[in-house]
Structures are given as C-alpha cells and as structure tokens.
Amino acid sequence: MFNSKSPFFHCPLVELQLSKRNLDLAWLSTAPSITTYRVNLLQTTTERYKNDIKSLLEERYENPPKIYTLSNIPEVLCIGTLPISQTVNPSVEEHREVIVDSCCGAALLRGAHIYAVGVLAMESGTKLHDMVNVYADLTGKCKKGTNVRFESNKKMYIGQGRVLMQRYQLFTGPQPKAGVAVEMLNTISGVPSIGDLSSFKALLQNLPSIVCVRVLNPQKNETILDMCAAPGNKTTHIAELMQDEGLIVALDKTFNRTTLIEEKIKKYKLNSINAFTYDATKAVDIKLNSRSSNDIKPPFKPETFDRILLDAPCSALGNRPILAVKATTKMLDSYPRIQRKLITNAVALLKPGGCLVYSTCSVTISENEEIVAWALTKHLELELEEAIPILGSKAWPCQGLSERQRSMLQRFCCDTKQYDTVGFFIAKFVKKRK
Numbered sequence: 001m002f003n004s005k006s007p008f009f010h011c012p013l014v015e016l017q018l019s020k021r022n023l024d025l026a027w028l029s030t031a032p033s034i035t036t037y038r039v040n041l042l043q044t045t046t047e048r049y050k051n052d053i054k055s056l057l058e059e060r061y062e063n064p065p066k067i068y069t070l071s072n073i074p075e076v077l078c079i080g081t082l083p084i085s086q087t088v089n090p091s092v093e094e095h096r097e098v099i100v101d102s103c104c105g106a107a108l109l110r111g112a113h114i115y116a117v118g119v120l121a122m123e124s125g126t127k128l129h130d131m132v133n134v135y136a137d138l139t140g141k142c143k144k145g146t147n148v149r150f151e152s153n154k155k156m157y158i159g160q161g162r163v164l165m166q167r168y169q170l171f172t173g174p175q176p177k178a179g180v181a182v183e184m185l186n187t188i189s190g191v192p193s194i195g196d197l198s199s200f201k202a203l204l205q206n207l208p209s210i211v212c213v214r215v216l217n218p219q220k221n222e223t224i225l226d227m228c229a230a231p232g233n234k235t236t237h238i239a240e241l242m243q244d245e246g247l248i249v250a251l252d253k254t255f256n257r258t259t260l261i262e263e264k265i266k267k268y269k270l271n272s273i274n275a276f277t278y279d280a281t282k283a284v285d286i287k288l289n290s291r292s293s294n295d296i297k298p299p300f301k302p303e304t305f306d307r308i309l310l311d312a313p314c315s316a317l318g319n320r321p322i323l324a325v326k327a328t329t330k331m332l333d334s335y336p337r338i339q340r341k342l343i344t345n346a347v348a349l350l351k352p353g354g355c356l357v358y359s360t361c362s363v364t365i366s367e368n369e370e371i372v373a374w375a376l377t378k379h380l381e382l383e384l385e386e387a388i389p390i391l392g393s394k395a396w397p398c399q400g401l402s403e404r405q406r407s408m409l410q411r412f413c414c415d416t417k418q419y420d421t422v423g424f425f426i427a428k429f430v431k432k433r434k
C-alpha cells in the first residue's frame with residue numbers, strides 16, 4: 001500500500017523545484033488540524049454559533065473535538081481534531097472499497113462527505129448502509145464506474161464511511177448525480193467528518209483567508225475593490241466588517257465564477273457589493289475621467305479606491321492536503337507574470353494613502369516574496385505596512401527584502417507553529433501620498 005509521506009507528483013521537475021525551495025513536502029500532504037468557520041456577525045453571534053456546532057459534535061462523537069474562539073478576530077470559530085483513538089485503520093478484508101480521486105480525497109481529509117459525482121469506483125455487491133473503506137487514487141487511472149477492487153500501489157487510505165447510494169444509483173441513468181453517496185464517519189486526519197455546514201450564519205473558510213480581510217481592515221462607507229473575487233468568500237467578509245455600508249466592487253474574469261459571487265450576495269442579503277465579470281489586468285480606464293464618479297464600474301478611473309484586495313490567481317500549492325500535484329513547471333512559471341500585471345493595475349486604481357493587500361494560497365517564493373520585492377522596486381509609490389493581525393510567521397529570505405520587511409509580511413507555512421492551517425501569504429502595501 002502507498003504510504004504518503006509527500007504528495008504524489010505527476011511531474012518530477014515540479015517535485016525537484018519544490019524540494020529545492022526547502023518546502024516540507026510531508027507537511028503539504030497532511031491536512032490542517034484546525035477547521036474554521038467565519039461567523040456572520042450581521043446575522044448571529046460567535047457564541048450562539050459555537051453552541052450549535054458543539055451540540056452537533058456531541059451528538060456525533062463520544063469524545064468531541066475542542067471548539068474555541070480567537071480573541072483578536074471575534075468572527076472566527078475553530079474546531080480541533082478528534083482524539084487519536086477515534087481515528088481509523090483499514091480493515092481490508094471486512095469491508096468493500098470505494099475509490100475517489102485525489103482532490104476528493106483531500107476534501108474528505110478536511111471533513112467532507114463523498115458526493116455522488118465524486119465516486120470513481122464502488123465494488124459490486126456493496127449494499128445500502130454498508131461500511132466501506134475509502135481510498136484516493138493518486139494516479140488518475142481509476143475509471144469511473146469500476147466495480148472491482150482497484151489494484152494500485154498508489155492508492156491512499158482515507159478512512160471509513162457509510163453507503164447512502166448504491167452502484168445503480170450512481171452509475172446508471174442521466175449524469176451527473178446529486179446528493180451524498182457515502183457519509184464519512186472517520187478519516188486518518190482526525191478532522192471531524194461533519195461536511196460543510198456553511199449557511200448565511202457562518203462560512204467554512206480557512207483561517208488565513210479570514211486574517212487576510214482583517215489585514216485589509218475595511219471601514220464603513222469606503223470604496224473597495226476586490227480584484228479577483230470569486231466565489232466571493234472574502235468579498236462577503238469585507239461587507240460584514242463594513243456593516244454592509246459603503247461600496248465593494250467585486251471583479252472576476254470568469255462569468256460562471258462571478259455568478260457564485262452573485263449567489264452569495266443574495267443568500268447573505270448584502271447591499272454593498274456590485275459584482276462584474278471583468279479581466280482585472282484591463283481594469284484601468286485609459287480615457288481618463290470618462291464617467292461620473294457615481295458610476296463605478298469597470299474599467300475604472302485611476303485613484304478610485306480606498307482599499308484594494310488582490311487575492312491573486314496562483315498555483316494554490318498551499319491548499320493542504322495536496323495528495324497529488326498535477327502542476328507543470330510551465331504552469332508554475334505563468335503565475336508571477338499575471339500577478340505582476342494585476343499589481344500594476346491595482347497601484348493605478350488605488351487612491352494616494354490607500355492600501356493594497358496582496359495574497360495567495362501558494363507557498364512558492366516566486367509567487368510571494370519575489371512578487372513583493374518586485375513591486376517595491378517597480379512601483380516606488382508603494383511601501384510596506386505591517387500585515388496585522390499577525391497569526392502566521394515571517395516571510396522567507398528573498399533577495400530585495402530586508403529582515404525588517406520580511407517581518408512585516410505574513411506567511412502561513414510548515415514553519416508556522418501556532419496555527420496548523422493551509423499555506424498562505426499576505427502582504428500589505430500603502431500608496432504614498434503625493
């Protein structure tokens with residue numbers, strides 16, 4: 001059986017590139033031990049939401065995980081992992097098996113259930129409510145609908161679940177099927193398998209993403225740009241912190257993803273967000289002053305926004321657990337180019353004195369520290385400000401960044417001791433007044 005000490009790399013060159021950069025690959029392949037919800041303080045209180053989750057966990061587990069709040073970010077609710085005794089080992093002979101792909105496997109290790117679309121293989125004869133062993137196929141070779149045991153030395157044991165949909169429901173008739181096919185009971189990560197409990201009251205969101213919007217520090221009645229906004233998780237957080245008063249313009253290049261922002265605006269009943277499908281690398285209006293300032297839609301006049309969040313498209317190499325890396329070196333090299341273009345647009349759109357937060361969910365230096373060093377050289381009107389509140393660790397050494405500058409940045413990575421969360425990077429710049 002495959003013993004996953006590091007992700008399975010489809011491209012050896014990427015593996016070499018990442019291991020040369022001192023990245024702890026074993027860390028990348030394990031799930032974070034904290035699950036976090038961002039409570040919508042416009043709808044409920046963290047205490048009330050904590051009690052709801054507590055009851056649910058007590059119902060499900062004899063020894064439920066710890067639930068706690070953070071004093072400096074009151075909207076955060078953290079859920080710990082289950083005691084080791086409640087995590088599982090495969091009992092291969094006893095149970096039939098279900099196979100999922102590496103992405104689904106990663107989601108299961110973070111507490112998800114298996115949806116019908118996620119099942120690649122289920123052995124013949126598996127009955128409703130049977131207990132099954134769940135494995136992730138790291139090679140991408142398991143065919144949808146497989147009905148025999150999938151023999152591979154690169155399948156990773158994930159945990160055990162209970163069957164809610166049988167083969168005939170999953171693989172016959174019109175596709176794709178909806179609904180939960182296997183309810184996970186326990187996994188090797190110890191993260192409680194409670195699915196995604198997101199609602200208008202609270203959103204399942206990684207801790208660094210919550211910190212990122214706190215670093216932006218949006219204020220009531222400001223005009224804010226969220227440049228790469230879909231599905232709108234940070235946009236809605238910005239609106240909540242502004243008490244839904246002011247204007248947030250949310251852009252995303254992809255129409256289907258912009259609709260996800262619109263769905264969230266409706267679900268949360270927010271009035272302050274305007275979403276547009278627009279390429280943010282072309283967001284600056286070259287025909288200056290062509291519109292009245294009340295008409296804020298892309299492309300924008302320079303110096304329109306008080307604050308800008310650039311949660312940039314990236315390689316997502318911080319999205320733990322990564323069970324299989326499919327990225328190629330060409331793909332990895334393409335991100336810094338677009339990240340630099342987006343920063344240049346953001347600088348033009350920011351008012352003097354305004355702030356720009358740059359973030360990625362990647363752990364590579366080329367998408368993080370090197371981008372900051374480049375921005376400070378290329379745009380002399382930018383200076384770094386401390387990315388507070390700091391919950392991560394300081395940035396990694398990089399040519400062009402002083403020790404002091406590194407400590408103003410925030411990196412969530414294998415060397416972050418206090419919070420075992422996903423990999424992430426946050427930089428805060430201020431545009432100097434003229």
Ligand SMILES: C[S@@+](CC[C@H](N)C(=O)[O-])C[C@H]1O[C@@H](n2cnc3c(N)ncnc32)[C@H](O)[C@@H]1O
Pocket residue numbers: 209227228229230231232233234235251252253254257278279280281311312313314
């Ligand atoms: C990291 S995700 C953003 C996540 C989002 N901020 C959140 O917290 O929900 C990056 C997004 O950038 C979008 N994107 C990529 N290139 C873009 C561009 N040139 N202009 C605008 N959006 C872009 C992608 O479609 C993707 O939705």
